[in-house]
Amino acid sequence: GQQVMQIPQYQHVQEGEDFTTYCNSSTTLSNIQWYKQRPGGHPVFLIQLVKSGEVKKQKRLTFQFGEAKKNSSLHITATQTTDVGTYFCAGPRYGGSQGNLIFGKGTKLSVKP
Amino acid sequence: ETGVTQTPRHLVMGMTNKKSLKCEQHLGHNAMYWYKQSAKKPLELMFVYNFKEQTENNSVPSRFSPECPNSSHLFLHLHTLQPEDSALYLCASSQALQGYGYTFGSGTRLTVV
Numbered sequence: 001g002q003q004v005m006q007i008p009q010y011q012h013v014q015e016g017e018d019f020t021t022y023c024n025s026s027t028t029l030s031n032i033q034w035y036k037q038r039p040g041g042h043p044v045f046l047i048q049l050v051k052s053g054e055v056k057k058q059k060r061l062t063f064q065f066g067e068a069k070k071n072s073s074l075h076i077t078a079t080q081t082t083d084v085g086t087y088f089c090a091g092p093r094y095g096g097s098q099g100n101l102i103f104g105k106g107t108k109l110s111v112k113p
Numbered sequence: 114e115t116g117v118t119q120t121p122r123h124l125v126m127g128m129t130n131k132k133s134l135k136c137e138q139h140l141g142h143n144a145m146y147w148y149k150q151s152a153k154k155p156l157e158l159m160f161v162y163n164f165k166e167q168t169e170n171n172s173v174p175s176r177f178s179p180e181c182p183n184s185s186h187l188f189l190h191l192h193t194l195q196p197e198d199s200a201l202y203l204c205a206s207s208q209a210l211q212g213y214g215y216t217f218g219s220g221t222r223l224t225v226v
Contacts, residue, residue, distance in 0.1 A: 004155075033214050033215075035214070035215075041219070042115070042203060042217040042218065042219050042220050043156070043203070043215070043217050044115075044217070045213075045214030045215055045216065045217075046214075047214075048213065048214055088155075088156065090156075093158070096161075096169060097161055097163060097168035097169050098144070098163060098168075099144045099146070099161065099163065099207050099215075100158060100161055100168075100169055101158070101215070102158075103155045103156040104155060105153075105154070105155045106155070
């Protein structure tokens with residue numbers, strides 16, 4: 001069945017270091033979304049990418065959608081303690097109704113001050 | 114507040130109890146969802162409602178029964194649950210036809226004893 005995989009599962013960085021998480025889908029996606037969940041919180045929508053090769057930036061966060069629309073990455077420059085949390089990617093579930101998403105397991109980021 | 118309100122925030126129930134989770138969205142969205150989040154597992158879609166009609170039931174056991182009386186309210190009725198049903202239950206909404214991201218509620222942390 002359709003799978004969305006994320007690596008790494010965990011990442012520990014020193015504050016100020018960069019961080020990247022990768023998302024790979026077993027199927028071509030019409031779009032990909034990224035969410036952040038702080039410890040003890042709920043997922044919060046960050047961004048949606050739609051076009052092949054698309055790159056979007058939000059301050060220190062850079063999101064990229066692969067040319068084949070099967071992979072994506074999130075890069076954080078100069079991490080801060082406020083970046084701590086789990087980052088999820090999600091794409092439309094194949095054969096599902098509109099809005100039905102399949103999520104990756106997430107990458108848990110910890111930042112040492 | 115996210116615009117999606119879930120109650121209660123925490124719930125402890127016995128295996129023979131009947132309880133209900135409530136979700137209300139104030140965003141004018143036309144789609145609502147129930148997700149289950151367990152430790153070390155990806156977010157699992159349970160039910161999807163588009164324009165208050167159920168469009169997805171992701172092979173959820175019948176001890177979970179959803180209800181969507183209108184496009185702003187969503188309930189999850191629980192009865193004879195098992196300890197493995199203990200998890201964070203998240204409600205989300207979206208403007209499905211526009212493909213925007215989900216807005217999640219804060220979730221209900223359910224413990225079945």
